[in-house]
Each structure stands twice: as structure tokens, then as C-alpha cells.
Amino acid sequence: MDNGGHGKIGYYIDKRMIKVIIPPVKGHTFDLPELFFIVKPQQVPKWGKAGAYLPPCSGGKGNLYVA
Secondary structure, three states, X not given: OOOOOOOEEEEOOOOOOOOOOOOOOOOOEOOOOOOEEEEXXXXXXXXXXXXXXXXXXXXXXXXXXOO
């Protein structure tokens, strides 16, 4: 699942924004909060709904999750 195998989500930011608060995003859903969008669907459909956002997990050591 390296290099975005869990999928990637994006967030629209207006250059006039001075502060962005990113809310929690439920996994295994197509119903993303306002301003979020799916950049790349998750790559293992048997791990949930095909194409839905799949959140990070701690399946190993040294993982980096960023927003």
C-alpha cells in the first residue's frame, strides 16, 4: 500500500484563506466533508468500498501521515 495505495484525498484551498481547519474524515466513504475530493481511489477494493477513501492505519513502523 506504499505511495498512496490507501488512496489520496484533496482539499480545495482559496488563496484568501488565512486558516484551515481540517475535520476528521470517516473512512470507507464517498461522503467527504465540504471542500474535500478524492484524488486517487484506494487500490484494494476487498478492504472496503471500491474507490472510497480508506484512512491510514498503523500496519507497520515508520509510517508518515500528513495533511
